[in-house]
Amino acid sequence: QVQLVESGGGLVQAGGSLRLSCAASGVTFTDYAMGWFRQAPGKERESVATISWTGPRTYYSDSVKGRFTISRSNAKNTVFLQMNSLEPEDTAVYYCAAKYGTSWSGGEEADYWGQGTQVTVSS
Secondary structure, eight states: OOEEEEEOOEEEETTOOEEEEEEEESSOGGGEEEEEEEEOTTSOOEEEEEEOSSSSOEEEOTTTTTTEEEEEETTTTEEEEEEOSOOGGGOEEEEEEEEESSOOOSOSOOSEEOOOEEEEEEO
């Protein structure tokens, strides 16, 4: 059974930082590109960042480029999202996702999703 379990969300003031983690089980982690998506109230889910199966290739949405960094530890079956300079507009439920294959721009549908973790940025 595939499980993606996110952690690290919470409440932070604007300008602050959070680090999200997503632990994967039930899959051969290195077979999958990984990504982070988010959904704000009343909005559609959007791609935030993705990372290729070995890590060197990453994609970011324009809204987070330069502020967020995605990384992965294949030894720990974990993907991370370091979020700096957070803005109230970053408030959303953040989802971890996995897609079979070497790389992923975020446009194609994921194969697996986590349950999400809430990030709230106060002004």
